[in-house]
Structure formats: structure tokens, C-alpha cells
Amino acid sequence: YHIMATISQAFQLMDEMNNNVKQVSDLVECLQQKVKSGEISTEHGLDFLEIKYQMLVDYLINLTFVALCKCSGSTIENDPSIDRLIEIRTVLEKTKPVDFKLRYQIDKLVKAAVTGDSQSHDPLSYKARPENLTSNGRVSSDSEIESDTEKRNKIQPNASYVPPKIAAVPYHLEKEEKTKTAIQRARSRMITSSMLEDLKEEYLDNPVEMSAGSKAQQMFSRAQKERENYEEAYLTRLPMTKVDKHRQRQLTTLGTLGDELTDFVNINKLRSGSEKKAKAGMKRRKSQSKKHSKKRKRVTL
Structure with a gap:
């Protein structure tokens, strides 16, 4: 069965x-x-496709011969057609990457031959063209661009290169922008200050860790512990940087109290118009002191 x-x-x-x-x-x-x-011209074709088609025809011929031998009952052992089939199959497998790279070009040529379209909407037509870039550093009108192109066409190829004239323009920052940046910096400093952290711990419902010292001292002691653990683990002595020395100095004397109790410049920046009033008051005091000094000189004379 x-x-x-x-x-x-x-x-x-x-x-x-x-x-x-x-x-x-x-x-x-x-x-x-x-x-x-x-009707069909085969003169200007791709050599790769021609070789590939010839190998495929040779492969089919050898394959039909092997099938004929099997159907007739003859042996195919040590037959040269088997070696030829293996060789052609290996070459076709190795040429697959080349076929993949040429696939777009082949499809484009076939479509152009069938439809007769010149592929005006081809993505490769939008490639960069450095020759269309202008050498000057300013935006010019259409008439200026045309005149520049005419001049360039008239210039000889052996002419010396003339660099474009670019003038440096200073950036004038407005007073309002300066005040805004100063206020933002002051707010960021106040938010990250140790005094505000202490107030948060006192009035918020978050859990509080019992410790002696301010937040700055806690952070410094934590960094010191990490430093000591690293030195003990790797048996090396880490050098003291300028930043570490500066932090250590800030934690002594007035630094332990915090900048919030000794410096009120950041708070004044947060108030609208306080900085201008303070400057105006300082100017008035200076002018009044100068007037008093002049009067004293006149009286002495």
C-alpha cells in the first residue's frame, strides 16, 4: 500500500x-x-545578473541530469555533476549579500523600463549637494545668490582662496534677564540650604533621624566614612582635594551656623525690587557723605 x-x-x-x-x-x-x-535589448545589462542567470541555468541542467540518472536507475556516485551542483550552490549562497545590495538598483531600473518613469520622487535624489552651499556666513536674497554664482563662474580655477568676512557681534543681556537668573540662583540656593532642611524636618510629617549637627555636617561625615572605608578596603590613601578642604573649613566657626544666618543677600534677591532699592539707598548715602565731607573742608578752610 x-x-x-x-x-x-x-x-x-x-x-x-x-x-x-x-x-x-x-x-x-x-x-x-x-x-x-x-523589442528587448540585452546590451547594457548588469554583469552580476548575467553571471547569476548563467549559473542558474547550469545548475538546472546538472540537476535534470541527476534526476534522469536516478529515474533510469544508473549510479550517480563520483559523478562530476554532483560536484558542479555543490560548487554552484555555494557560489549562489555567497552572492546573496551582493544581490541584497543591488536589489534597490535593479528594481529601480526594471520599473523605469516598464513604466517609463524617470523616478522624479526617488529618495536618493534628495542627497546632499555640497556645491550648492554658499561660502558666505549671511542669508542673502535670490538676486544676490544669482550674482554670486555668476561671479564664481567667472573666477579662474587657480585663483587664491578668500575667506568670508564674519564680524563678531556681542550678546547684550538685558537687565530683566539678569535679575531673573539671579532670582533663580537665589531660590535654588535657598531650597538646598541646611536651614530649610531643618525646617522641613521640624514641620513636615516625614520621619526624622536623630543626629547631632546640621545637614552639611551629616553629609560631610558620611563622605568621610565612605572615604575611610575605601582606604581600608584598598589599602590606599586618597589625597585631599581643594573642594574637600574648602568644605572642611566651612564646617568650622561661622560655617557651622550656616550662610543663612550671616548672609542675607539671597533673601533680598527673592524680593521684587529690593535689590534696586538697596542700591539706590547706597548711592544716596554715598552722595550725602561726599556732601558732608565737602562742607567740612570748607569750614576748616
Whole structure:
């Protein structure tokens, strides 16, 4: 029963092969007639495709010969067609990356040959063209661009290069922007200050860690512990940087109290118009002191 099933399948395959062979032969004959009549030109083609098609034809010829040997019952051991099939199959597998790279170009040429379109909307047509870039550093009108191109066409190729004239323009920051940046810096300093952190711990519902000293001292002691652990683990002595020395100095004397109790400049910056009033008051005091000094000089004279 198994042999009969395989025989029926073999006959079905043979019928399909005969139909496919007829279709292929008709198509090849039609192409041959078009080539002979001049409807299809094969002069300026891709060499890669020509070699690939020749190898495919050679592969099919050897494959049909092997199938004929199997059907006739002859042996195919040590047959040169087997080695040729292996060689062609290896070459076709190795040329797949090249075929993938040329696929876009091949599809583009085939579409242009079939539809007759020049591919005006091709993405590769939008590539960068450095020759269209202007050498001057300013935006010019259309008439100026045309005149510049005419002048460049008249210039000889051996002429010396003239660099473009670019003048440096200073950036004048407005007073309002300066005040805004100063206020933002002052707010950031006040938010990250140790005094505000202490107020948060006192009035918020967050859990509080019992410790002696301010936040700055806690952070410094934590950094010192990490430093000591690293030195003990790797048996090395880390050098003291300028930043570490500056922090250590700030934690002594007035630094332990915090800058908030000794410096009120940041608070004045947060108030609108307070800085201007303070400057105006300082100017008035200076002018009054100068007037008093002049009067004293006159009285003494």
C-alpha cells in the first residue's frame, strides 16, 4: 500500500513538472522572439545578473541530469555533476549579500523600463549637494545668490582662496534677564540650604533621624566614612582635594551656623525690587557723605 501511494505521488509530480516545463518553454520562446525582433535589448545589462542567470541555468541542467540518472536507475556516485551542483550552490549562497545590495538598483531600473518613469520622487535624489552651499556666513536674497554664482563662474580655477568676512557681534543681556537668573540662583540656593532642611524636618510629617549637627555636617561625615572605608578596603590613601578642604573649613566657626544666618543677600534677591532699592539707598548715602565731607573742608578752610 505504501509503494502504491508513493507511485501515485510520483505520477502527480511528473504531471506538474510537465505542465511547468511547457509554461517555461513557451515563455522562453516568447522572450527569444522579442530579443530577435529588437523589442528587448540585452546590451547594457548588469554583469552580476548575467553571471547569476548563467549559473542558474547550469545548475538546472546538472540537476535534470541527476534526476534522469536516478529515474533510469544508473549510479550517480563520483559523478562530476554532483560536484558542479555543490560548487554552484555555494557560489549562489555567497552572492546573496551582493544581490541584497543591488536589489534597490535593479528594481529601480526594471520599473523605469516598464513604466517609463524617470523616478522624479526617488529618495536618493534628495542627497546632499555640497556645491550648492554658499561660502558666505549671511542669508542673502535670490538676486544676490544669482550674482554670486555668476561671479564664481567667472573666477579662474587657480585663483587664491578668500575667506568670508564674519564680524563678531556681542550678546547684550538685558537687565530683566539678569535679575531673573539671579532670582533663580537665589531660590535654588535657598531650597538646598541646611536651614530649610531643618525646617522641613521640624514641620513636615516625614520621619526624622536623630543626629547631632546640621545637614552639611551629616553629609560631610558620611563622605568621610565612605572615604575611610575605601582606604581600608584598598589599602590606599586618597589625597585631599581643594573642594574637600574648602568644605572642611566651612564646617568650622561661622560655617557651622550656616550662610543663612550671616548672609542675607539671597533673601533680598527673592524680593521684587529690593535689590534696586538697596542700591539706590547706597548711592544716596554715598552722595550725602561726599556732601558732608565737602562742607567740612570748607569750614576748616
